[in-house]
Amino acid sequence: MMPSQANIVEMGARDGLQNEVAVTTDAKLTLIANLAEAGIKKIEAGSFVSPKWVPQMADSAELFRQLPRQQGVTYSALTPNLKGFEIAQSVGVDEVAIFGSASESFSQKNINCSIEESIERFTPLMQKAKQQNIPVRGYVSCVLGCPYEGHINASEVARVSEILYKMGCYQISLGDTIGVGTPLDARKMVEQVANVVPIDQIALHFHDTYGQALANIQACLALGVNTFDSSVAGLGGCPYAKGASGNLATEDLVYMLHGMGIDTGIDLTKLIAAGNQISQIIGRQNNSKVANALS
Numbered sequence: 250m251m252p253s254q255a256n257i258v259e260m261g262a263r264d265g266l267q268n269e270v271a272v273t274t275d276a277k278l279t280l281i282a283n284l285a286e287a288g289i290k291k292i293e294a295g296s297f298v299s300p301k302w303v304p305q306m307a308d309s310a311e312l313f314r315q316l317p318r319q320q321g322v323t324y325s326a327l328t329p330n331l332k333g334f335e336i337a338q339s340v341g342v343d344e345v346a347i348f349g350s351a352s353e354s355f356s357q358k359n360i361n362c363s364i365e366e367s368i369e370r371f372t373p374l375m376q377k378a379k380q381q382n383i384p385v386r387g388y389v390s391c392v393l394g395c396p397y398e399g400h401i402n403a404s405e406v407a408r409v410s411e412i413l414y415k416m417g418c419y420q421i422s423l424g425d426t427i428g429v430g431t432p433l434d435a436r437k438m439v440e441q442v443a444n445v446v447p448i449d450q451i452a453l454h455f456h457d458t459y460g461q462a463l464a465n466i467q468a469c470l471a472l473g474v475n476t477f478d479s480s481v482a483g484l485g486g487c488p489y490a491k492g493a494s495g496n497l498a499t500e501d502l503v504y505m506l507h508g509m510g511i512d513t514g515i516d517l518t519k520l521i522a523a524g525n526q527i528s529q530i531i532g533r534q535n536n537s538k539v540a541n542a543l544s
């Protein structure tokens with residue numbers, strides 16, 4: 250059944266800016282304020298990872314300290330381990346996300362451990378988050394392909410998703426990290442995951458490297474998925490997935506959903522202005538087709 254309303258989780262400040270030239274904390278704060286002003290209710294604002302691995306996110310604690318909160322908006326961050334969680338919690342993050350992978354090689358390259366070891370690292374974090382009532386989202390990367398291993402079985406995606414879900418993640422976000430998936434595979438993969446995670450607790454996180462993200466989302470809408478991760482101006486990529494481009498542009502997603510009569514609560518004009526501004530700051534073209542058409 251097609252949803253009448255969709256939730257968008259904005260990735261620009263995290264997944265986007267983690268893989269662009271570093272910008273100032275002030276520029277991030279402006280971007281985040283503009284996104285909230287455009288009506289976005291869920292904003293992933295930073296990540297508490299090793300600053301040696303991802304220097305662009307090294308100011309995340311400072312960012313959260315300065316971040317003016319807007320009522321009804323949730324500001325989240327990535328936390329790969331207990332250390333990251335403790336820092337995140339000390340600066341008042343509303344929500345955190347752990348990130349695992351359906352590919353062994355990607356797990357090693359991204360977080361320097363095997364899938365099993367990553368689960369062990371998440372366990373104490375989950376316990377602490379539960380004690381402190383901080384919601385945890387779970388990402389699974391490489392759900393439609395891996396930059397090192399190529400094809401990934403949907404059964405492996407479902408296996409890792411089920412583990413994260415049973416650990417207490419309130420939502421599982423399925424990442425097509427390198428944007429290689431196509432619609433029928435995307436739908437089959439989501440159907441398999443939906444056997445172990447309720448469909449309304451699944452989110453889709455599709456990078457748009459091959460221009461397939463909108464088609465893939467469209468193919469999954471009828472399954473009842475209604476949460477999508479996207480990045481304003483199509484910012485970003487992934488530092489551990491060479492050649493990967495950014496998430497699907499939020500402007501393109503919002504345009505398609507509105508055109509299909511699916512409400513997002515987002516003001517497209519304000520969103521486009523936010524994307525144009527950050528694109529100008531990092532000195533590149535806005536990667537959203539819709540933003541370019543309407544600017």
Ligand code: HMG
Nearest residue numbers: 297298299302329332333348359360361388390391424426
């Ligand atoms: P490690 O080397 O295995 O960890 O890294 P360690 O515990 O041995 O620590 C090594 C050093 O890192 C130590 O510092 C720790 O203190 C420090 P040193 O003694 O060398 O100075 N450290 C930390 N510092 C700050 N915050 C922390 C933290 N933990 C340890 N939380 C680790 C493991 C995960 C930390 C490392 O591999 C890392 O930071 N990786 C970066 C991962 C990352 O951010 N990737 C990009 C985001 S994931 C993504 O984009 C995919 C997604 O969008 C979905 C999709 O598209 O598929 C989510």
Ligand code: MG
Nearest residue numbers: 264424426487
């Ligand atoms: Mg991503």
